[in-house]
Amino acid sequence: MCSQGGPLVPFFDWKALYAERADTFGRILHETATSGGFILQSAVDGFESALADYLGVRHVVGVSDCTNAMLLGLRASGLEPGDEVILPGHSFLAAAQAIHHAGGRPVPVELSEQDWLIDPEAVRAAITPRTRAVMAVHVNGRVSDMDALLDIAGEHGLAVYEDAAQALGACLDGRVAGRFGAWGAFSFYPSKTLGCFGDAGALITDDDDLAQTVRAMRNHGAGRDKVIAKDCAVWGVNSRLDNLHAAILAYKLTYYDETIARRRQIAARYQDAFAAIPALDLPPGPDASNRFDIFQNYEVCCDARDALRAHLSVQGIGTIVQWGGVGLHQFRNLGFDQDLPRTDRFFARSLLLPMNHLLTDGQVARVIDSVREFFA
Numbered sequence: 001m002c003s004q005g006g007p008l009v010p011f012f013d014w015k016a017l018y019a020e021r022a023d024t025f026g027r028i029l030h031e032t033a034t035s036g037g038f039i040l041q042s043a044v045d046g047f048e049s050a051l052a053d054y055l056g057v058r059h060v061v062g063v064s065d066c067t068n069a070m071l072l073g074l075r076a077s078g079l080e081p082g083d084e085v086i087l088p089g090h091s092f093l094a095a096a097q098a099i100h101h102a103g104g105r106p107v108p109v110e111l112s113e114q115d116w117l118i119d120p121e122a123v124r125a126a127i128t129p130r131t132r133a134v135m136a137v138h139v140n141g142r143v144s145d146m147d148a149l150l151d152i153a154g155e156h157g158l159a160v161y162e163d164a165a166q167a168l169g170a171c172l173d174g175r176v177a178g179r180f181g182a183w184g185a186f187s188f189y190p191s192k193t194l195g196c197f198g199d200a201g202a203l204i205t206d207d208d209d210l211a212q213t214v215r216a217m218r219n220h221g222a223g224r225d226k227v228i229a230k231d232c233a234v235w236g237v238n239s240r241l242d243n244l245h246a247a248i249l250a251y252k253l254t255y256y257d258e259t260i261a262r263r264r265q266i267a268a269r270y271q272d273a274f275a276a277i278p279a280l281d282l283p284p285g286p287d288a289s290n291r292f293d294i295f296q297n298y299e300v301c302c303d304a305r306d307a308l309r310a311h312l313s314v315q316g317i318g319t320i321v322q323w324g325g326v327g328l329h330q331f332r333n334l335g336f337d338q339d340l341p342r343t344d345r346f347f348a349r350s351l352l353l354p355m356n357h358l359l360t361d362g363q364v365a366r367v368i369d370s371v372r373e374f375f376a
């Protein structure tokens with residue numbers, strides 16, 4: 001095997017996340033911890049309002065993680081037992097789990113071959129009298145075809161929600177992910193584009209009542225302070241965002257635009273380099289005029305996926321088959337019974353190449369050279 005020079009490229013370098021700005025992160029953690037405010041203090045307020053400004057949304061509610069953001073969003077939206085919620089089979093289990101635990105039934109449907117996201121026509125075909133809502137999942141940091149989904153939802157009286165865990169700051173036609181429907185949910189899991197040093201998440205909405213309900217639900221159903229019987233209008237849980245995480249996130253948000261710009265720059269390099277490889281299917285590039293993708297991941301498809309993956313591994317390049325190459329509908333033991341051949345075919349051909357803002361130009365060049373070498 002011809003081994004090329006240059007740096008190794010792990011798919012994701014977890015230690016680099018803190019090392020990136022260790023001195024500042026350390027100072028923030030120290031200041032927050034020594035302030036004595038740990039739960040629902042000013043750091044949480046500060047992050048919520050900074051993110052609300054950033055996204056141009058009325059309300060941000062910081063919570064423990066994105067899965068719980070969706071669970072609380074669904075409960076606060078009044079999902080009822082047996083209500084069906086349609087979502088793409090090409091997604092992570094989290095949204096389906098939230099639907100299940102909110103009492104609903106997740107109904108996975110096919111992806112579109114245009115954008116590899118939920119296919120609006122498949123949504124239309126899956127609507128039954130029990131259908132209550134559509135959950136778009138903006139996989140890889142690319143916004144789903146929301147105009148088509150909103151039209152279909154409007155025709156059938158369905159609510160629209162967004163699993164925007166991978167899409168903080170992504171836009172379509174000038175509108176930001178998470179603001180198309182009743183609410184959107186974000187994840188700050190470490191490897192996400194705005195990653196924390198642990199679990200964290202947020203729900204965003206322009207609906208005052210919904211925001212107030214989720215705010216109460218995240219803290220045992222109480223308002224912001226102590227749990228007092230007369231204040232508990234709803235059943236809640238503990239799903240609070242920690243101050244330590246909020247303080248780190250508020251700081252990372254100050255340079256989030258640079259983070260995204262670097263990801264988009266890498267995506268443009270990949271796109272330019274791979275355009276001449278007909279066997280490789282590429283995602284929409286960062287130059288599309290109507291969309292602003294944030295490239296949580298850079299996903300490619302090809303028939304020789306496993307061989308490509310093995311070749312890159314020998315070259316010291318880490319890749320991932322997202323979600324183990326298994327769509328939601330494959331979790332038969334959880335009650336799914338849909339057949340989604342297009343989604344299966346997609347999972348059999350798709351591969352995530354290294355993509356994050358900490359990659360060096362040398363690492364990006366190594367990925368490009370190695371992919372080209374494979375197809376030469």
Ligand SMILES: *Cc1c(COP(=O)(O)O)cnc(C)c1O
Nearest residue numbers: 065066067092094165187189201
């Ligand atoms: C990461 C992720 C989630 C889960 O986020 P958590 O914060 O870990 O709960 C949900 N949906 C998608 C698409 C994700 O990528």
